[in-house]
Amino acid sequence: MRLSNGEVLLHWPLDIHVLTQGWYYNDGSLHQAVDLRTQIDNMYIRPVYAAEDGTVDQTQDWDGHTRTGMQSYGNMVRIRHADYKSKTLQTRYAHLSSYCVKYGQRVKEGEIIGYSGVTGNVFGAHLHFEVILGGKRTNPLVWLDSNFTTASGQVFTYRAGEHAVQQPEQAASGAQTAQNGTGKLQVITVGPVSQGDADAVFAVCQSRGLTDAGLYKSEWV
Ligand SMILES: [Zn+2]
Structure with a gap:
């Protein structure tokens, strides 16, 4: 959603907010996305939600075996949102078991666009989520709220120069007041x-x- 100061706060694409890989892979190499846990017990097919209002501007069907290039995404959906500071803003959802939107379709924030899966280049079930600004992948975590945990127990820290959503003063204090009236941790x-x-x-x-x-x-x- 767009905040009153023009900032973007994206909706988590899954109900579960557990990171299995961050902007950097656990081995230190660049991932340029986040992977979110989908597997709990034997179930890994979970609804995937549009991170913000937008238009589906790309879909891909996995051929069932190729794990390189674009096919490494498997079944995939990309959504174009309203521009951010005159730059194109898109989100990508990969390794889906299926998707239920089509190219050119308008979607609302929080709308189900598909279901997580194990298609493409995956070693285990997860949702691969990208945020693309002006054609370049940026750290998804800086567009989302901080309601998440990491599977590895590593604490996320911003890297130099990374974008961070600045919540407007009014919205932030309003939310805190609604929770406990003091604006402090309870x-x-x-x-x-x-x-x-x-x-x-x-x-x-x-x-x-x-x-x-x-x-x-x-x-x-
Ligand atoms: Zn990934």
């Missing part, structure tokens, strides 16, 4: 619980990186 204290339950909660928070990020603290562990 502290929730839970207790008393058994040591076993406390250990189990701590283990979950640790596995999600919440303890590293300082978002979860325990008095006991």
Whole structure:
């Protein structure tokens, strides 16, 4: 969506916001996209949503075997959004099991455009998501809100010169006031619980990186 200051805040393309690969692959090489986890238990087919209003400006059907070039995207959809600062803004969704839009179709932000899958050059199920500004791929995370976690537990940091969505003052404080009235992080204290339950909660928070990020603290562990 467009914020009142003209900035773009994109809608997450999946309900699950767990990064399995970031702008750089875990080995340090350049990915120029993010990969989002789709697999939980045996299910990896999940609805994929348009990140913003726009027009489908490219679709691709995977031939079922080629894993190089454009075919490495597998079944793929690209959407062109309204320009950002006079530059073309597009988002790409790859490795889909299927898509349910066609070239030239207008879509709304949050509308289902297809379903995640394992087509193209993939080693495991995930959604490959790109944000393309002026024909160049830019870090998707700087167009999305910070409601995500990383599978590897690495904390995302901006790199020098990266675009970051600046939320207008009014919208930011309005959202915070709606949540807790103070504009500060809310502290929730839970207790008393058994040591076993406390250990189990701590283990979950640790596995999600919440303890590293300082978002979860325990008095006991
Ligand atoms: Zn990828």
